[in-house]
Each structure stands twice: as structure tokens, then as C-alpha cells.
Amino acid sequence: MVRTVEAAETLMGRLRRGDDLLEELTALAKGHGVRLGRVAALGAVEHARIGYYDQAAREYRFVELDRELEILALVGNVSLRDGEPMIHAHITLGDDQGRAFGGHLAPGTRVFACEFTMDVFRGEDLVRSHDEPTGLPLWPETGGPG
Ligand code: ZN
Numbered sequence: 001m002v003r004t005v006e007a008a009e010t011l012m013g014r015l016r017r018g019d020d021l022l023e024e025l026t027a028l029a030k031g032h033g034v035r036l037g038r039v040a041a042l043g044a045v046e047h048a049r050i051g052y053y054d055q056a057a058r059e060y061r062f063v064e065l066d067r068e069l070e071i072l073a074l075v076g077n078v079s080l081r082d083g084e085p086m087i088h089a090h091i092t093l094g095d096d097q098g099r100a101f102g103g104h105l106a107p108g109t110r111v112f113a114c115e116f117t118m119d120v121f122r123g124e125d126l127v128r129s130h131d132e133p134t135g136l137p138l139w140p141e142t143g144g145p146g
Contacts, residue, residue: 001140005036005123015114021045021074022087022105025116029078029085036121037078039089043071043114048093050103058135062106069093071114072100078118079126081137086128 011032015024025039046068051060076089091109092102131138 001142003123003126005121008120008122011116011118011120013116015043015111015116017046017112019111019114020107021091021109021111021114022089022107024111025076025087025089025118026085028116028118029087032118032120034078034085034118034120035080035125036123038119038121039074039076039078039087039116040118041071041074041114041116044112045069045071045093045109045114046112047108047110048091048101049106049108050091050093050101051106052103053136055134060104060106063101063103064108065093065101067095068112069095069101074105074116076105079128079139081128 048065048069049062051062054061072092072094074089074091076087078085078087089105091105092100094100126139128137128139
């Protein structure tokens with residue numbers, strides 16, 4: 001499955017201190033009718049909750065980092081799950097010693113300051129559905145040369 005999408009517009013803005021990072025980005029996508037897109041952000045958090053997918057157990061394990069951290073990078077995409085825009089994002093966080101932590105961005109990550117960019121794409125909907133080999137909600141698989 002390879003799609004060609006067209007860049008439509010880009011939203012840029014800042015989140016508020018105390019916002020739930022993933023929930024606010026999701027609300028933003030829903031509020032602007034974004035069905036397909038790309039997200040990037042940087043800034044800092046007061047508390048982080050990141051996931052790691054245990055492939056054998058087929059479930060996420062979550063790590064809580066209850067301290068201030070820089071958002072070194074957040075990269076994500078927007079597609080549809082159960083008919084609603086869903087953001088899948090991974091985040092890299094840095095501490096006061098220059099060490100990095102990272103994982104799958106989960107609800108419960110609290111913003112200190114955050115500047116985001118959301119590229120909105122036009123194209124056929126990308127819909128997530130259960131993928132049996134991985135246990136994850138994924139996009140359709142690539143078939144043949146397409
Ligand atoms: Zn992930």
C-alpha cells in the first residue's frame with residue numbers, strides 16, 4: 001500500500017502549559033477536520049507517559065517519567081481509526097544531563113511548553129484496522145508493486 005497524497009495546508013501553534021500533549025493534538029486534528037497528516041513538535045513536558053510495544057506479549061508497556069524533560073523531537077501521523085482522526089506519535093525526551101528517553105506517545109504526557117506543526121494532506125482515507133500478525137491497529141498492507 002503506497003499512497004500519493006497532496007499537501008493541503010499546515011497548521012502551526014502552541015499548546016498551553018498543563019495540556020495533555022496527545023489529547024490536545026488529537027483535539028486539534030478533529031477540530032480542523034484533519035483526516036490525513038503529519039505532526040511534528042518540540043518544547044518541554046512536566047510529566048511524560050510513553051509506551052513500548054512488547055511484541056511477544058502483544059501489548060504496550062508504559063513508562064512514567066515524573067519530571068521535567070525537553071521534547072527533543074515528536075514525529076507522528078494522522079489517519080483514521082473507528083472513523084475518527086487518530087494521531088500516532090513517537091517522542092524523544094531529554095533530561096538535564098543530556099540523556100534521551102523515548103517511545104510511543106501515550107495519554108498522560110503533560111505539556112510545559114509546546115510548539116507544533118501539523119501538515120494536512122488531501123488524499124484517500126488511510127484507515128487503521130486490526131493486524132493479526134502484530135496485534136496492532138495498522139494501515140492496509142502493501143500488495144505487490146503498488
Ligand atoms: Zn507507536
